[in-house]
Amino acid sequence: MAPRSPEACARVWGITALCVVLALLPWLVNPFRVRVFTLTGIYTIAATGLTLFMGFTGQISLAQAAFFGIGAYASGILMIAGLPFPLAFFAAGVITAVFALSIGLPCLRARGFYLAMATLGFMLSTTIIFKNAASLTGGVSGLGGIPPASIGPVSFETFIPYYYLTWAVVAAVLYFAQHLTTSYSGLTFRAIANNELAAESLGMNAYMYRLLSFAICASLAGIAGSLYAHLDRVIAPESFTFEESVIFLTMAVIGGLTSIYGGLIGAMVFTVIGEQLRSFERGQVIIVGTILIVMVIFLPRGAVSLPRTIAELVRRARRNRKPRGR
Amino acid sequence: MGILEIHNTCKAFGGVQALQDVSMSIAEGRITALIGPNGAGKTTLFNVITGVDTPDVGTIFLAGHDVTRLRPYECARLGILRTFQRSMPFGDMTVLENVISGGISVSRLGSWGGMRRTARHKEVLGQDRVKAEALLKRVGLFERREMPAHSIAYGEQRQLEVARALACNPRILLLDEPVAGMSPEESLEMARLITTIAAEGLTIFLIEHNLDVVMNLCDAIYVMNYGQIIATGGPSEVGANPKVIEAYLGKRGTGRATG
Numbered sequence: 001m002a003p004r005s006p007e008a009c010a011r012v013w014g015i016t017a018l019c020v021v022l023a024l025l026p027w028l029v030n031p032f033r034v035r036v037f038t039l040t041g042i043y044t045i046a047a048t049g050l051t052l053f054m055g056f057t058g059q060i061s062l063a064q065a066a067f068f069g070i071g072a073y074a075s076g077i078l079m080i081a082g083l084p085f086p087l088a089f090f091a092a093g094v095i096t097a098v099f100a101l102s103i104g105l106p107c108l109r110a111r112g113f114y115l116a117m118a119t120l121g122f123m124l125s126t127t128i129i130f131k132n133a134a135s136l137t138g139g140v141s142g143l144g145g146i147p148p149a150s151i152g153p154v155s156f157e158t159f160i161p162y163y164y165l166t167w168a169v170v171a172a173v174l175y176f177a178q179h180l181t182t183s184y185s186g187l188t189f190r191a192i193a194n195n196e197l198a199a200e201s202l203g204m205n206a207y208m209y210r211l212l213s214f215a216i217c218a219s220l221a222g223i224a225g226s227l228y229a230h231l232d233r234v235i236a237p238e239s240f241t242f243e244e245s246v247i248f249l250t251m252a253v254i255g256g257l258t259s260i261y262g263g264l265i266g267a268m269v270f271t272v273i274g275e276q277l278r279s280f281e282r283g284q285v286i287i288v289g290t291i292l293i294v295m296v297i298f299l300p301r302g303a304v305s306l307p308r309t310i311a312e313l314v315r316r317a318r319r320n321r322k323p324r325g326r
Numbered sequence: 327m328g329i330l331e332i333h334n335t336c337k338a339f340g341g342v343q344a345l346q347d348v349s350m351s352i353a354e355g356r357i358t359a360l361i362g363p364n365g366a367g368k369t370t371l372f373n374v375i376t377g378v379d380t381p382d383v384g385t386i387f388l389a390g391h392d393v394t395r396l397r398p399y400e401c402a403r404l405g406i407l408r409t410f411q412r413s414m415p416f417g418d419m420t421v422l423e424n425v426i427s428g429g430i431s432v433s434r435l436g437s438w439g440g441m442r443r444t445a446r447h448k449e450v451l452g453q454d455r456v457k458a459e460a461l462l463k464r465v466g467l468f469e470r471r472e473m474p475a476h477s478i479a480y481g482e483q484r485q486l487e488v489a490r491a492l493a494c495n496p497r498i499l500l501l502d503e504p505v506a507g508m509s510p511e512e513s514l515e516m517a518r519l520i521t522t523i524a525a526e527g528l529t530i531f532l533i534e535h536n537l538d539v540v541m542n543l544c545d546a547i548y549v550m551n552y553g554q555i556i557a558t559g560g561p562s563e564v565g566a567n568p569k570v571i572e573a574y575l576g577k578r579g580t581g582r583a584t585g
Binding site (some may be wrong): 187194199204206 | 376378397398399401402403406407414415416417418419426427428430433435
């Protein structure tokens with residue numbers, strides 16, 4: 001089947017090229033960079049969760065870094081307690097989903113600012129708990145001594161195997177997201193986002209869907225957190241602050257909320273720019289902020305819509321070049 | 327007993343009594359109309375029936391089931407479907423996707439279906455699609471199936487909404503001003519559609535201001551004013567009722583009610 005639209009075309013080529021580049025990358029760059037690109041994969045997972053939730057429901061969550069942290073601490077603590085990595089990883093996803101449901105149950109009845117405020121409150125209090133529940137989290141000095149990830153006899157202790165493990169999870173997450181958006185559940189989410197009243201009058205339970213997408217969003221942050229915990233094998237509260245939530249939000253918006261690849265592109269743009277601008281130190285924030293403003297003005301549907309936007313511009317230019325009248 | 331029974335229902339918004347002790351019985355397989363001046367409480371009654379609003383007092387039964395306090399999606403799953411006064415298609419979706427999404431809650435796949443691509447799932451997906459396409463052919467929108475719903479004409483959007491509601495297997499279909507804002511040709515088209523779906527046994531309950539449509543189409547008419555049912559009966563009976571003439575034309579009105 002030949003892809004028809006410019007977007008479909010760009011998607012097929014983009015994904016193929018991306019897979020090749022990602023597969024070869026660890027052998028082309030120095031180990032420090034491999035760690036950065038692993039981090040990109042981890043951010044992609046958390047940002048994809050946010051993309052699904054915000055794109056599906058039009059709500060804003062400011063708690064993504066809280067779920068990221070809960071996943072990280074849960075996974076770290078459970079592995080220190082002796083659980084094998086796959087179980088700790090799975091538990092991180094489940095525990096964060098349970099937290100999300102407990103906030104979502106009361107808050108998702110209301111819409112808009114209420115949820116944003118509730119998630120902000122949850123975010124701020126979670127950071128404080130990470131800092132102060134020293135017996136559990138190690139307090140401000142952080143949680144160290146987290147064992148390296150391994151699945152059965154296969155160890156992911158060094159950067160390169162861990163890089164592949166992370167990107168395998170990213171692929172699985174995107175595959176899941178693809179199925180979620182193309183199946184009936186995806187159609188239901190789109191219907192609710194389009195017109196909630198009409199969707200409800202056709203038998204769709206909008207509240208339950210909002211709740212579920214919030215749980216999925218948090219759960220993805222949770223497993224991303226688990227991967228993060230075993231990357232450096234030490235975690236500290238300052239990685240899970242409100243600022244981190246804003247960064248996840250920025251990634252989702254930069255990438256685009258209309259596509260499941262928005263989170264991936266947002267995370268890549270963000271980490272690549274961040275790395276390139278490292279030498280600017282404080283200036284980095286200003287430059288990233290400027291890029292964000294420019295992108296929101298010229299690419300309101302996110303970086304993911306770049307092929308379509310270019311195609312539209314080309315089409316318009318061609319039309320204008322044609323002589324008027326016949 | 328009718329398929330939809332409304333008993334002594336009241337609903338107030340602040341100090342405004344939108345519904346006052348409304349009782350009615352909608353006969354199965356018939357077309358029933360609800361008419362009345364603007365602000366009479368017609369749409370409020372639709373909202374109360376479909377679970378958008380909960381009545382303060384009273385009970386509503388669908389085929390013997392108490393549906394008074396159910397949420398809109400629960401009412402829809404039991405077979406109470408509706409269209410809205412302002413058309414509400416899912417604008418970003420294609421026309422076909424709109425109709426398919428209408429059938430999701432009654433699909434044999436369930437709303438999470440299609441996540442797994444087994445042969446049986448594919449088969450049901452195909453069946454759902456065929457059903458949606460057949461509905462589009464019925465309302466005359468099959469050629470428009472791949473267009474985004476926001477780009478089709480207003481009259482077509484209203485037809486699309488009917489097709490989408492039909493996809494959800496209604497037992498009763500509530501139409502809120504189905505021909506409002508339509509051209510005479512579009513109105514005729516819609517009236518024909520309503521007649522054919524009613525002829526197949528579906529119960530229709532509609533609000534309409536176009537009295538030509540009401541008088542020609544409907545088997546029974548309820549007239550509302552100030553939140554109360556002021557008259558009921560067949561078209562000729564209601565048309566001759568002095569209370570109805572008064573509500574529509576004022577106290578000294580003596581002309582025909584079909585004005």
